């Protein structure tokens with residue numbers, strides 16, 4: 515029998531704790547971006563690799579290992595195809611898989627992301643200034659790509675799933691349902707329920723299902739692509755749908771990874787990037803990285819501060835955070851604790867279902883403070899559910915010092931009575947705070963008394979920096 519099947523590897527993260535064993539390629543994204551694959555799609559397997567772990571039909575491990583095990587299953591594999599990602603570690607993963615393919619005598623191909631519709635001939639022509647960049651890509655909105663039909667004939671699941679090797683464990687608790695069908699259902703719901711239309715007013719929410727689109731995981735995992743044309747395309751545009759389309763252009767941040775390369779991962783990020791790749795290596799090996807990790811771990815052990823504590827239950831159970839929550843979590847460690855922001859980025863990389871190299875590393879380089887009323891923190895930090903804080907009457911809430919709510923370890927300045935009122939008495943992370951510093955609640959503030967750096971940061975938000 516001729517070998518017809520291909521393993522298709524995409525650089526999508528599946529958090530190790532939330533694996534869902536699901537189907538096969540081709541997804542919308544694959545079919546939209548790689549029309550050349552049309553004649554061959556029926557033979558593709560879909561797998562989800564990541565640079566620290568790789569999951570395919572119930573197997574987690576390093577990418578090379580997992581592909582090897584897939585080949586061992588004895589399926590009728592003719593080749594391995596892979597999305598050619600821009601991240602430096604992802605490039606190395608590509609090399610690993612290529613090596614495995616060569617050793618096993620199967621074809622190997624890398625599929626580059628679709629450049630054809632971009633108005634640039636060279637990556638370096640990408641504008642550095644975000645607004646210019648976005649405007650230059652706006653023409654893509656009038657050039658959606660059609661998707662190819664869903665294949666009718668796909669290879670079966672592997673006959674047996676080999677036992678999982680340590681240290682990974684596979685649970686199937688993920689509430690996010692993978693696959694193109696689920697993605698299309700979500701899209702239809704967004705349109706028919708009016709969620710998409712009201713997006714502009716609701717998008718800064720942090721609690722609930724429909725304040726934002728929740729499309730990021732589908733996009734990151736290839737169940738949808740921002741480029742695909744859907745039925746009714748271009749009709750019924752309003753401020754809400756327009757705002758979603760605007761945000762989707764942000765999702766093309768992968769292009770910034772292509773442009774800035776290794777500079778994306780330097781401690782100074784793309785702001786003051788050094789001249790050579792060697793400087794990048796130096797930055798990631800310096801002592802600051804290590805001490806930052808220690809500090810992050812200390813935050814973990816001691817319970818951390820309000821926003822940080824939200825990170826644990828939220829992402830561990832869902833692998834998802836809203837845009838504002840992302841900013842809340844990312845901002846304090848990097849802006850206020852002097853923690854190397856890359857430690858947080860790596861942590862996200864491990865946990866998020868919608869992890870995306872360009873979006874994650876790009877966004878970590880600008881983050882502001884939100885959740886001014888502390889609603890989100892109250893939901894996820896049970897210690898803060900004191901009677902007074904739970905009271906929905908605004909008057910009572912006003913009596914609570916927001917600063918203490920957002921940054922409860924600042925309660926070293928509180929009286930025992932105040933601690934009692936806040937429901938924080940006797941807690942380790944309140945009595946022995948990991949670090950003491952000023953934490954203004956004001957938006958865009960930070961441990962920056964004069965506010966100079968904050969203003970500077972505001973000017974430099976987004977991944978684009980004037981004059982780079």
Ligand SMILES: Cc1cc2nc3c(=O)[nH]c(=O)nc-3n(C[C@H](O)[C@H](O)[C@H](O)COP(=O)(O)OP(=O)(O)OC[C@H]3O[C@@H](n4cnc5c(N)ncnc54)[C@H](O)[C@@H]3O)c2cc1C
Nearest residue numbers: 726727728729730761764765836837840844869870874877
């Ligand atoms: C520190 C930090 C890390 C982040 N890491 C990721 C990540 O790993 N993967 C990821 O997809 N997004 C990331 N984001 C961006 C954003 O928070 C998520 O895309 C958003 O929360 C996903 O929810 P949603 O689909 O409901 O978004 P919506 O608000 O409904 O937006 C619709 C879509 O637009 C795109 N989008 C919206 N905001 C952004 C943005 N700021 N940057 C890029 N694309 C955007 C996404 O594709 C999103 O699905 C990060 C943001 C921050 C501040």
